Amino acid sequence: MLFNSLNYALFLPIVFALFWLSRDKWRVWILLLASYIFYMSWKPVFILLILGLTIANYYLGFAIHKSQEPRRKKTWLTVAIAGNLLSLVFFKYAYFFNDCLSSLLKATGGAATHLPFDIILPLGISFFVFEFIHYVVDVYRGHEPIKSFPAFALFASFFPTQIAGPIKRFQDFIPQFLAPAKLTVASFDSGLSLILLGLCKKVLIADNLSFFVQGGFSKPELFSGLDLWLFAYAFAFQIYFDFSGYTDVARGSAMLFGYKVPINFNLPYMACNISEFWHRWHISLSTWLRDYLFIPLGGSRGSKWLNYRNLIITMTLGGLWHGAALHFLVWGLFHGLLLTAHKLLQPIKETLPSLKKAIDSPAGRVASTLLTFHMVCIGWVFFRAETNSLALTMLARMLSLSPVMDGGKQLAMLLPTINYPLIYPTIFLILPLLAAGHVACYFIGKAGLVAKTPQLARAAFVLSMILAVVIFSPDKSPRFIYFQF
Amino acid sequence: MHTSLDKPKVEEHLSKSEDFRKSYVLLAFALYILLDGIFRLSSLPQFHNFDFLKFSPLKVPHRSWVYWNEREFLTSPDKNPPDTALLGSSLMMAALHGGDAVYLKQPQNVAFHHKSKLLADLLTAASGKPESNFAFALGGEMVSDACILFEHMLKEKGAPQRVIYGIAPRDFMDSALPSVASTEIYRYMSHVSDLSDLEMKARTSPSEKIEYWLGKLSFIAGHKEDFIYIQQRWAKALTERVLPYKDLDTVKTPLHIRRQAFSELPEDSGANEVLTCPPQVAQEAYEDNLAEYRYRYRKINWKQFDDQLSYLERMLSRARQAGVSVILVNMPLTSDNLSIMPENFYNRYLEKVKTLAERYQAKVLDLNKTQLFPRCYFADSVHLNMRGGKHFFEVLAERLFRSSDPQTKAIMIKRP
Incomplete structure (x- = not known):
């Protein structure tokens, strides 16, 4: 069901x-x-x-x-x-x-x-x-x-x-x-709001992006490097909205019975580094891996090289947990290496005050966030591509920003020439909006605006979600991505 | 002795009753009901001036074959019914487009090609009087769909002189279709036409029935396609305004993306997308599609078969009441396709169709003969290729006009 x-x-x-x-x-x-x-x-x-x-x-x-x-x-x-x-x-x-x-x-x-x-x-x-x-x-x-x-x-x-x-x-x-x-108004309201929010994330965003993402990942050789970056960004948002949408429905459903289920996501693409990303992405899995794999392996005890080894083993097995395929294993290994690199670079940052100051400045934080997001997107290519060779083909084109030939013309991007289905042209609006929405949610959460929102505004927001779910729920919506794991 | 102060705090909390009037979610649901009521009222004919939504069956988010068909039929300036209405599934559709592509030696745009010039000319030449036709032949058309299209035609433009309906066993039993209401033709026609006497019968699963009732209960749920159309128009307008796109209705998309879109949304086609071009080679390609038909025939469903047969009976009965002559053409198939049908299926199909035709004085014309349509006329195990399409209409016209059968002769004589 x-x-x-x-x-x-x-x-x-x-x-x-x-x-x-x-x-x-x-x-x-x-x-x-x-x-x-x-x-x-x-x-x-x-x-x-x-x-x-x-x-x-x-x-x-x-x-x-x-x-x-x-x-x-x-x-x-x-x-x-x-x-x-x-x-x-x-x-x-x-x-x-x-x-x-x-x-x-x-x-x-x-x-x-x-x-x-x-x-x-x-x-x-x-x-x-x-x-x-x-x-x-x-x-x-x-x-x-x-x-x-x-x-x-x-x-x-x-x-x-x-x-x-x-x-x-x-x-x-x-x-x-x-x-x-005990059924309280607060848990009833929060539960139903979360269910609606989760369904909106799924039917409005994830399902539409999935249609676009499939086009690029099925034949990456037909697209330019810049096009493929857009497909990778789109997948980053697709998997986030799909899985966090699922989690919202799960948490909301539990709340209706008066039970609290832990959160799984906390605006992961706002992370300034890869370690922070794993504190914001699939939190219940990353803490499980920490407590029942990383720590039993030795955790941070022992030499730093043992620590790095434990980190890489944990993340690689965590990757394989997602699916029985080598590309998931490579995805996990990639994240293990990123976490190791992050740990290796931390002492360098601490010893260079000017570098530390630059990284911790607002501009530095924006640059770190963007860099982290792009590294995560590279990881998503391994996750989404059906094989490692397909992922490597994609990444080679993405990293070299290779152009594409179309009717004898060399194009930096093929995507702007595609006007149907509608998700293709509108992707140039959707992706910036999703990124802006992610940033806006971060600041709204920080300022505690949700708690200050009046009842009527909340009701209007819930109404808009009901309308979206009623109107946009397709007859046959695809399964949530994480159902296969 | 205990006082109220001794009561545990948790019990005190439990004893408090919650005031659900303060729930913003319940308020949102109340607002939804209010909004739904406003939309429903504004759509009533009495409140015509307040109809700000202006829904129309010709404004749909997905432009399926049936949409293009009805669009041409409903917006045509000709208010009279055609002399001949052609009905049938993709078997008739392939013959229609391919036949005209070969006959006229020019590509036929499937979205706009709903009249067989070849058949019109053949019938005109044979009868000596100008003959018109309109084809409601659409891919996947089940008998129930044909019945709905026929009744809609009667309602909109009156009775044609005759109906030529190309039938095949798949139109009566297709494992790929869970119910009558699951076809795109049914879905679209339920917006265009009043199908209230069929709605419950057409849905077999409880979830389909619940969905139908939800659609009846909530105006917004019942008109979700119309709202999606509005959303798409807004999205297109915004994209055209903000980004350098000019015409988002004309499809310009690489084939593999288009194919993917077809697999996700098979019932969606732009106005400029599918052309049937005259063949450039002496022998047209043959594609083996037996796997698809094995799936369609995989489990014989006699209930579905009988159900579809009841729609044929309904159609024949309505035709008789309206004075429309019906010719049921048993469409040509390859022997390969016949060989994968479940045992007795084909014979039972033909026998039942003949019995019904006899009861309602319709004519059955069996063109499923290998000597008439050898394999070189087929594009796959069921569809005629382009030359096959031309040959089909030539054989059809010849059989209709050279028949010694008085019933057929009567059908083909044009009314004054």
């Missing part, structure tokens, strides 16, 4: 009404049942997977907690992590590893291998597996396990965050389930 579908528009109010009309003790059960129905609406058989993992992790949590002996405790933890990772690897990476093995065998004169069965990737597996790992690791680290089975089952299957996060922490979430819920 997609958030941007009529089914969800009917499902959510029904669950909302049942939840608030029932007694407190039934509410967790209602949400659990709704979450399983939500999951089964795609492929009913996969309920067995999420249910199986839930039961296993629930009992493994107790086993870890009750073990007195550290070795035994560790063994249970290893079993839990291995079990979770194996299910993820089997469903998500079996084809990838098989392809890698086949390529290796072919290169050494052998024959390609084939999997004897078809594997369908269950929706949301990357997210709920990470939540289970977080749970067992934190129980191992000394947290109390969750006693209530329905609350634990709901933690992993909670329908607003089931498919694409944000990745929750049980310490924040479970107390909310166990406390008596």
